[in-house]
Amino acid sequence: MSWPMEAQRKSYGRALVDLGRARGDVVVLDADLSSSTRTVEFKGAFPGRFFNCGIAEQNMMGTAAGLAVGGMTVFASTFAVFATGRAYDQVRQSIAYPDLNVKIVASHAGITVGGDGASHQTMEDIALMNALPNMTVVVPADGPETYKAVLAVAERHGPAYVRMGRGDVPVVTSKEERFEIGRAHILREGADVALVGTGQMVAACLLAAEALKARGVSAKVIDLHTIKPLDVEALEKAARGCGAVVTAEEHNIVSGVGTLVAAALAERYPVPMERVAMQDVFGQSGESEELMREYGLTDREVLAAAIKAMERKK
Amino acid sequence: MNSPDQISVSELEAKALALRRHVIRMIYAAGSGHPGGSLSCADVIAALFFKVMDHSPERMGSQDRDHFILSKGHAAPVYYAALAECGYFPTEELLTLRKLHSRLQGHPSRVKTPGVEMSTGSLGQGLSVANGLALALRLLGLDRKVYCLCGDGEMAEGQVWEAAMFAAHYHLDNVIAIVDRNGLQIDGRTEEVMSLEPLGDKWRAFGWHVLFMDGNDMWQVLDTLAEAKGHKGSPTVIIARTVKGKGVSFMENNVGFHGKAPNAKEYEQAMRELGGEV
Numbered sequence: 001m002s003w004p005m006e007a008q009r010k011s012y013g014r015a016l017v018d019l020g021r022a023r024g025d026v027v028v029l030d031a032d033l034s035s036s037t038r039t040v041e042f043k044g045a046f047p048g049r050f051f052n053c054g055i056a057e058q059n060m061m062g063t064a065a066g067l068a069v070g071g072m073t074v075f076a077s078t079f080a081v082f083a084t085g086r087a088y089d090q091v092r093q094s095i096a097y098p099d100l101n102v103k104i105v106a107s108h109a110g111i112t113v114g115g116d117g118a119s120h121q122t123m124e125d126i127a128l129m130n131a132l133p134n135m136t137v138v139v140p141a142d143g144p145e146t147y148k149a150v151l152a153v154a155e156r157h158g159p160a161y162v163r164m165g166r167g168d169v170p171v172v173t174s175k176e177e178r179f180e181i182g183r184a185h186i187l188r189e190g191a192d193v194a195l196v197g198t199g200q201m202v203a204a205c206l207l208a209a210e211a212l213k214a215r216g217v218s219a220k221v222i223d224l225h226t227i228k229p230l231d232v233e234a235l236e237k238a239a240r241g242c243g244a245v246v247t248a249e250e251h252n253i254v255s256g257v258g259t260l261v262a263a264a265l266a267e268r269y270p271v272p273m274e275r276v277a278m279q280d281v282f283g284q285s286g287e288s289e290e291l292m293r294e295y296g297l298t299d300r301e302v303l304a305a306a307i308k309a310m311e312r313k314k
Numbered sequence: 315m316n317s318p319d320q321i322s323v324s325e326l327e328a329k330a331l332a333l334r335r336h337v338i339r340m341i342y343a344a345g346s347g348h349p350g351g352s353l354s355c356a357d358v359i360a361a362l363f364f365k366v367m368d369h370s371p372e373r374m375g376s377q378d379r380d381h382f383i384l385s386k387g388h389a390a391p392v393y394y395a396a397l398a399e400c401g402y403f404p405t406e407e408l409l410t411l412r413k414l415h416s417r418l419q420g421h422p423s424r425v426k427t428p429g430v431e432m433s434t435g436s437l438g439q440g441l442s443v444a445n446g447l448a449l450a451l452r453l454l455g456l457d458r459k460v461y462c463l464c465g466d467g468e469m470a471e472g473q474v475w476e477a478a479m480f481a482a483h484y485h486l487d488n489v490i491a492i493v494d495r496n497g498l499q500i501d502g503r504t505e506e507v508m509s510l511e512p513l514g515d516k517w518r519a520f521g522w523h524v525l526f527m528d529g530n531d532m533w534q535v536l537d538t539l540a541e542a543k544g545h546k547g548s549p550t551v552i553i554a555r556t557v558k559g560k561g562v563s564f565m566e567n568n569v570g571f572h573g574k575a576p577n578a579k580e581y582e583q584a585m586r587e588l589g590g591e592v
Contacts, residue, residue: 027449027450051484053476054476054480056479058472059442059445059476059477059480062440062441062443062445062446062473062477063442063443063445063446063449063480064446065432065446066383066432066443066444066446066447066449066450067446067447067449068446069381069431069446069450070446070447070451070453071377071450071454072450072453074446089439090439090442092436093435093436093439094432094433094439094442094443097423097425097433098424098425098433099424099425
């Protein structure tokens with residue numbers, strides 16, 4: 001299987017411009033990273049509705065909140081590690097608690113930031129944002145899904161966090177496929193094991209499913225693009241139908257997507273489960289692909305986890 | 315009472331005194347809360363809510379009015395008292411402060427209390443919000459002001475200075491910040507805990523128009539707010555010298571009453587000093 005490669009950020013830039021054209025209430029903030037996050041596209045098209053906040057993420061989140069109090073729908077962007085970590089209290093107090101229309105769309109999440117190293121990588125952002133009441137958390141798998149996610153969070157009331165990577169990721173979905181916040185996207189039906197991926201790990205799940213097929217195993221693949229609200233019905237259905245579940249995420253195993261899926265299934269329909277994730281360590285500098293291999297975040301680990309989970313069925 | 319245009323200084327002073335009585339009653343009934351910082355800014359709050367700001371409960375859904383952000387969220391009691399007196403909710407509700415299921419949380423909540431525009435309490439965040447709101451008003455083409463009341467202790471928060479830089483950079487002359495310079499914070503005098511002076515110079519260096527006033531003198535408060543309203547081209551900060559616990563002798567300049575409710579005997583004395591019924 002091979003897919004065209006594309007950075008999610010490019011889709012974000014396009015989505016913002018389309019949104020800005022359709023809606024006069026859309027305002028965009030950035031913290032000196034507009035060329036990286038691609039909010040620069042919106043700046044070019046609607047300079048009067050773009051505000052650079054400089055390297056001051058805490059103030060950016062508070063300013064975003066104030067714009068939302070004033071009736072605007074606000075997109076605030078920077079790297080994921082700063083959006084969720086540096087400005088956590090501002091996101092909590094000034095955005096999530098007052099339930100304001102601020103959409104935090106962060107790029108450079110996970111370890112595929114690469115060379116910048118652990119200071120700029122984040123593997124705890126999903127945990128942080130997910131723990132906040134009122135917050136919607138979306139982790140699109142690729143460019144087309146990012147585009148749809150940005151439009152969807154703009155329509156949805158309240159705060160949202162949308163997570164994007166830095167680099168080019170496989171385009172595994174298409175423009176035509178339906179996207180709904182809170183509704184898991186089934187990419188492949190199967191009966192023996194369910195592979196639940198988020199972000200660019202969805203592609204790894206599809207590759208693993210293909211390898212399993214060669215071994216006579218039928219794997220279901222779920223693109224779990226919404227982490228909150230979690231589609232527990234789809235997860236339960238997958239557990240009942242397959243009897244074994246694997247989760248795969250570019251995030252810490254502690255309080256990550258696998259943890260959430262495990263908790264949901266423990267309550268609804270427990271089955272053998274394996275989690276592919278960062279093993280509670282900080283990353284390091286390196287090429288994206290090297291890092292994904294180094295920390296066990298490839299289709300090989302998903303395949304091995306699937307075999308292990310299926311063995312535990314007996 | 316006269317309309318905001320006609321209300322006299324003595325009527326405003328009476329309003330401020332009434333707010334102070336509400337504050338003492340509320341905190342006594344709650345058994346906890348922050349009297350000192352509510353009493354210090356009661357005159358500024360009275361001036362804003364009963365005269366200077368153009369606002370009303372009926373227009374909460376519109377942006378075409380003046381706006382207020384309480385950055386020093388622990389002064390919620392005096393804020394609630396002013397909102398109730400302005401008709402945002404019944405004054406009887408004031409005594410539910412801090413009680414389970416009350417709309418009056420210990421710190422202001424946008425989602426719970428009518429009239430409260432922004433949830434605050436974690437210090438240093440209000441000015442950023444005021445800036446964002448001021449930008450929204452500009453985008454909407456509305457010539458309206460955003461008043462932001464800050465504490466002096468919270469000037470130690472780095473975000474305040476990020477916001478100060480931002481407001482000056484974007485020439486937000488519709489932002490008027492007021493620093494309730496009562497000189498005390500939980501652990502003692504501000505200058506002992508973390509020196510703020512020369513505070514006016516700091517704001518000036520950040521590009522703000524800086525004014526000073528005695529924040530417990532209604533004439534000065536009105537004059538200074540009028541001057542701030544007329545200033546164009548840059549944001550204005552008013553450093554309001556105030557007395558923490560103002561109006562209750564044993565609370566004045568007493569750091570012990572930053573965050574402590576009066577006991578029964580103290581309550582009676584405080585109410586007597588404020589000219590109220592116990």
